[in-house]
Amino acid sequence: MALVDDSGVVRGACHHDCPDTCAWEVTVEGGRAVRLRGVDDHPFTAGELCPKVNRYLDRVYDPDRLLTPLRRIPGSRKGEASFEPFGWDEAIELVAGRLSAAVAEHGPETVLPYSFAGTQGLVQMGMMADRFFDALGATKLQRHLCGVTAWLGAADVHGSPFGMDPEDLRLSRTILLWGTNTLVTNRHLWPTIEAARADGATVVVVDPVLTSTAERADHHIRLRPGSDVALVLGVIHVLDRDGLVDRDFLDRYTTGGDELLASARPVDLATTASTTGVDVATIEWLAHTFATGRPAAMRVLIGLEHRQNGQEAHRALAMLPAVTGAWRERGGGLCRSTQDYFDHVLTDPVPRRMGDQRPRVVNMAALGEVLAGTYLDRPLDPPVTAMVVHNCNPATITPDQNAVLAGLARDDLFTVVMEQTMTDTARYADVVLPATTQIEHIDLMNSWGHLYLSLNRPAIAPVGQALPNTEVFRRLAAAMALDGPGLADDDETLVRQLLDSDHRWLDGIDLERLDVEGWVRLNVPEGFTPPMDGATATPDGRLRLGRLEYRPGDELPGGSGTGEGTAHLSDRFPLSLLSRKQHLRFLNSHYSGSVAHHPAEGEPMLEVDPVDAEARGIHDGDRVRVFNDRGSLEVRAMVSDRVQPGLVTMPFGWWGPGVNALTNPTVGDPGGNGGRGSAAFHDTLVEIEGASA
Ligand SMILES: Nc1nc2c(c(=O)[nH]1)N[C@H]1C(S)=C(S)[C@@H](COP(=O)(O)OP(=O)(O)OC[C@H]3O[C@@H](n4cnc5c(=O)[nH]c(N)nc54)[C@H](O)[C@@H]3O)O[C@H]1N2
Ligand SMILES: Nc1nc2c(c(=O)[nH]1)N[C@H]1C(S)=C(S)[C@@H](COP(=O)(O)OP(=O)(O)OC[C@H]3O[C@@H](n4cnc5c(=O)[nH]c(N)nc54)[C@H](O)[C@@H]3O)O[C@H]1N2
Ligand code: SF4
Ligand SMILES: [Mo]
Numbered sequence: 001m002a003l004v005d006d007s008g009v010v011r012g013a014c015h016h017d018c019p020d021t022c023a024w025e026v027t028v029e030g031g032r033a034v035r036l037r038g039v040d041d042h043p044f045t046a047g048e049l050c051p052k053v054n055r056y057l058d059r060v061y062d063p064d065r066l067l068t069p070l071r072r073i074p075g076s077r078k079g080e081a082s083f084e085p086f087g088w089d090e091a092i093e094l095v096a097g098r099l100s101a102a103v104a105e106h107g108p109e110t111v112l113p114y115s116f117a118g119t120q121g122l123v124q125m126g127m128m129a130d131r132f133f134d135a136l137g138a139t140k141l142q143r144h145l146c147g148v149t150a151w152l153g154a155a156d157v158h159g160s161p162f163g164m165d166p167e168d169l170r171l172s173r174t175i176l177l178w179g180t181n182t183l184v185t186n187r188h189l190w191p192t193i194e195a196a197r198a199d200g201a202t203v204v205v206v207d208p209v210l211t212s213t214a215e216r217a218d219h220h221i222r223l224r225p226g227s228d229v230a231l232v233l234g235v236i237h238v239l240d241r242d243g244l245v246d247r248d249f250l251d252r253y254t255t256g257g258d259e260l261l262a263s264a265r266p267v268d269l270a271t272t273a274s275t276t277g278v279d280v281a282t283i284e285w286l287a288h289t290f291a292t293g294r295p296a297a298m299r300v301l302i303g304l305e306h307r308q309n310g311q312e313a314h315r316a317l318a319m320l321p322a323v324t325g326a327w328r329e330r331g332g333g334l335c336r337s338t339q340d341y342f343d344h345v346l347t348d349p350v351p352r353r354m355g356d357q358r359p360r361v362v363n364m365a366a367l368g369e370v371l372a373g374t375y376l377d378r379p380l381d382p383p384v385t386a387m388v389v390h391n392c393n394p395a396t397i398t399p400d401q402n403a404v405l406a407g408l409a410r411d412d413l414f415t416v417v418m419e420q421t422m423t424d425t426a427r428y429a430d431v432v433l434p435a436t437t438q439i440e441h442i443d444l445m446n447s448w449g450h451l452y453l454s455l456n457r458p459a460i461a462p463v464g465q466a467l468p469n470t471e472v473f474r475r476l477a478a479a480m481a482l483d484g485p486g487l488a489d490d491d492e493t494l495v496r497q498l499l500d501s502d503h504r505w506l507d508g509i510d511l512e513r514l515d516v517e518g519w520v521r522l523n524v525p526e527g528f529t530p531p532m533d534g535a536t537a538t539p540d541g542r543l544r545l546g547r548l549e550y551r552p553g554d555e556l557p558g559g560s561g562t563g564e565g566t567a568h569l570s571d572r573f574p575l576s577l578l579s580r581k582q583h584l585r586f587l588n589s590h591y592s593g594s595v596a597h598h599p600a601e602g603e604p605m606l607e608v609d610p611v612d613a614e615a616r617g618i619h620d621g622d623r624v625r626v627f628n629d630r631g632s633l634e635v636r637a638m639v640s641d642r643v644q645p646g647l648v649t650m651p652f653g654w655w656g657p658g659v660n661a662l663t664n665p666t667v668g669d670p671g672g673n674g675g676r677g678s679a680a681f682h683d684t685l686v687e688i689e690g691a692s693a
């Protein structure tokens with residue numbers, strides 16, 4: 001079937017920052033999209049989308065959809081969303097004029113682009129935006145809130161951490177879902193896991209929380225938050241002690257195996273048990289199961305990375321399959337994001353300006369600090385006086401929300417927000433520009449959960465006066481007379497440029513074929529096993545193992561953080577706060593503006609263990625105050641044995657004052673890389689008390 005056929009059905013794919021990248025088809029009648037559903041023959045989607053996106057057309061035609069450019073009414077306060085509509089020509093002239101004036105006064109680094117993965121489409125996510133900001137010489141943003149810490153840890157071992165083809169989990173006999181909530185965050189992988197299980201696979205979830213995935217697994221190992229490296233050390237100790245190390249694999253494919261084993265040898269399992277909360281028998285069972293229940297795979301996404309020691313945790317997990325030689329069998333090894341496969345073959349021919357020195361680089365986790373005028377504790381010169389936000393909702397998703405909001409409220413900051421709906425971030429803008437949705441623009445979709453490349457053709461004309469991100473940057477570049485490569489390329493040209501590759505994984509895959517077939521699997525050989533197939537990209541081509549050491553993050557019980565004053569932070573704030581992706585109908589901060597997507601409880605609730613609740617006289621349903629030095633929230637408590645003593649959780653993604661008012665913006669930086677990696681959202685200490693106290 002052609003992508004756009006006579007029956008008015010247009011093929012596309014979901015743009016959300018979700019590993020599944022489902023293929024969909026949109027039925028159009030009289031220029032209006034009337035139906036959107038999953039494509040039956042897609043190996044992952046198999047005709048089903050998800051509770052978030054089944055009603056995507058409600059979002060496209062939402063009465064609250066932004067339809068025209070808006071400018072802030074003079075004299076109104078930022079944040080109160082007092083806007084008046086105006087035309088595109090005036091909007092482009094205003095934004096171009098203000099950016100040019102800021103650059104003339106302070107130099108181009110005064111402009112901060114702030115964007116993330118509102119759409120993962122390669123064209124609308126950043127291709128033209130990056131060309132625009134490079135030509136301008138703006139401050140560069142490390143877009144590192146998701147996936148980079150996990151990548152750094154796995155790359156330390158693998159060079160380029162391709163990981164297993166997730167479809168090969170079908171062949172596994174042991175599957176460790178380690179810090180990933182598959183049923184909620186990666187639901188289209190679940191049928192593969194269930195099929196493996198029907199053939200005898202054992203499914204183990206390693207997670208501090210009894211998640212819905214943990215409930216459905218064969219075993220749940222409820223470790224203490226942030227203690228994974230200690231658990232891996234214990235497992236390696238047992239493997240070594242019990243003769244389960246694959247010595248031949250270590251000798252042939254790795255370096256540093258002896259150092260790794262030596263660091264695990266002195267481990268005292270009783271200490272591991274008290275550090276991790278996992279008893280010795282379970283540690284021994286886990287080691288034996290992973291070594292002997294073969295093929296044995298470990299599945300990770302990013303749950304572990306949002307911690308100060310997240311990189312080390314991901315490094316530890318990447319090393320474990322080498323110790324047992326799990327990679328030897330198809331269906332064994334490390335199964336992680338497949339992003340590297342696509343990054344390898346789909347590249348913008350316009351090179352990025354990578355200046356490590358200039359333009360200066362800031363990490364997006366530090367937005368609050370940056371807008372307050374410092375970065376890594378040094379004054380920012382020039383200060384940020386203009387910010388352009390697209391594909392992102394920093395008022396909700398960035399750590400240390402109060403600092404972010406204080407920055408957004410600055411009268412001397414000129415803020416442009418390109419959005420589909422009036423998010424909390426857009427409310428603070430000087431200019432809001434209406435953005436198209438996925439069924440209104442073309443894009444090329446890679447995936448971090450499988451190996452299929454999809455083309456998304458627009459099904460309908462833009463709703464209202466919405467424009468694709470690319471078109472806004474083209475218009476701004478022209479209005480500012482910017483001189484740079486590819487600034488006038490149209491969107492279809494951008495797609496062709498990405499596909500124009502000599503790499504064998506893209507042989508025979510071009511726009512024409514994608515137009516006919518909708519989606520195509522990269523030509524990665526079936527059963528590709530990166531370490532066995534010569535794809536280890538370390539300098540000597542061997543997996544790089546080495547010493548492993550458990551060090552808790554500063555802001556964990558037992559960590560060394562002190563906060564204000566000299567008392568240990570956990571003396572004042574004894575509870576760990578975890579904010580995961582919990583709701584089936586939210587996708588990060590998407591959809592929380594829509595009551596139809598809210599869970600039954602209708603508000604974000606704090607889950608607290610009965611032990612901690614009783615110690616504070618808190619009952620199920622009570623209103624409580626959750627607080628630390630960064631902020632304070634009032635929410636309802638849910639007394640629940642899904643968490644554990646010392647751990648409270650709150651869902652992430654709700655608009656308004658939310659869990660990020662409390663979260664830790666520290667960036668894990670073990671390599672001294674000047675702030676690379678993601679924020680330690682989950683290394684957050686809090687205290688709670690009854691709200692009336
Ligand atoms: N406390 C806590 N905080 C977290 C996390 C957590 O687990 N806990 N997770 C972190 C992670 S992993 C991530 S990925 C980030 C997500 O952070 P974001 O990428 O900012 O989150 P989203 O809500 O997916 O998308 C942001 C906005 O993009 C807009 N958008 C979608 N498509 C388009 C488009 O085509 N054009 C334009 N202009 N806009 C578009 C949407 O309307 C939406 O408001 O949050 C991080 N923050
Ligand atoms: N429904 C839905 N699906 C989504 C999203 C969404 O918002 N909603 N967001 C998408 C995005 S952007 C991403 S990045 C992915 C993330 O996908 P996942 O990585 O699967 O999701 P998270 O909820 O961030 O974290 C997974 C699990 O890690 C656990 N965890 C936290 N700390 C630790 C620890 O110290 N050790 C161990 N072992 N486990 C720990 C949490 O309790 C949680 O259950 O999901 C994507 N899919
Ligand atoms: S959000 Fe994820 S599961 Fe839902 S349709 Fe999009 S890609 Fe599929
Ligand atoms: Mo993410």
